[in-house]
Amino acid sequence: MDIIGEDYTDAVLYGQSWEGRSFVRCDFTEADLRGLTTSGCTFTECRFDRTDLGESAHKASAFRSCRFERAVLASAAFTSCSWLGSVFADCALRPITLEETDLTLAGLSGAVLRKASLRGLRLREANLENADLREADLRDADLTGARLSGCRFDGADLRGARLDADGLAQATLRGARVDLDTAVAFAAAHGLRVS
Template identity: 40%
Template sequence: MYLYTDQTYNEVDFSHKDLREGELRGCTFTKCRFRGTRMEEVLTSGSQFIDCDFSGAALNASTHERSAFTNCRFQSANLFVAKFQECKMVGSDFTEANLDGITILRGDWSYTSLRLVQLSKQQLRGVRFVEADLYDAKLDKADLRDADLTRAHLAKARLQGADLRGAVLDGVDFKSFDIKGARLDTAQAIAFARSYGAKVD
């Protein structure tokens, strides 16, 4: 168990180190490498990670509160049952990451790469996914109420049974994904109908 408070790190290589069960409060990491690092059960609070590389890192059961991970790489990272509360994840890449059991409470996930991710039945209410890449993402029965999906890439995404009421869907291509069984509000239903050429008075 360790505690780092208000520390700043620039281009430090933490790859393959054992950083389990620690706390990072108010710390800033810029262009640091955490490739293959063991970070199970880590807590970050109010910390910033800018252009950092977490490829292959183990972040199982980690908790992140009001932290920022901007333009970070999480390729093949293990985020099993990790929790992100009001975090800023803008521009980060989660290609082939394990997000099973993840908890996302609000926050900004705009411009992230979430291709092929498994987010079925997740509570994603109010999360910002502006221009996020959700190609072929599994969002079945997810709660996306009041989420911002402006211009999100949803081609082949599975949204069967998802709750989209109140979500912002401006610029979304309704023809590129299946929303059979999804719950829509009136404005969304009209936009959906118009995308298929219907005239709605």
């Protein structure tokens, strides 16, 4: 079922369950979607400004090029989902559960994901500028091409993570746990010659 251009502004859809629905350019501004469960749904170019998605659960759902501004995603769970090209600005993201979720090209500039479990997630070419990822679990995460200027990884676990030299030079990694390959890449990114 394709739903195109529908206006859900201020709608109260608390606790609903949606399966296999497709939403295109729909507006969920200030909607109450707490406790919503989705399975196999797609949201394309939808707006979630000041939307409450707290305690919602999403499985195999895709949020493509959507905008989340000042949205509440606290205690939400995303499993096998995609946030491809979606932008998050001033959102409440803690605590959030992200498992097997693709955040490729996601805009998470300034996001606070401190102590979040992002293990094995795909963050290729994501915008993480000035994001707070202190003490986050990023083991085996793919951060290839991610924009990391001002990103804080202090105390984060980056073992097995894939990061570009540019990102290693721009981010703060004080006290982060890394594997040998990342340590060598970090040294090279800061002009050291490893022999």
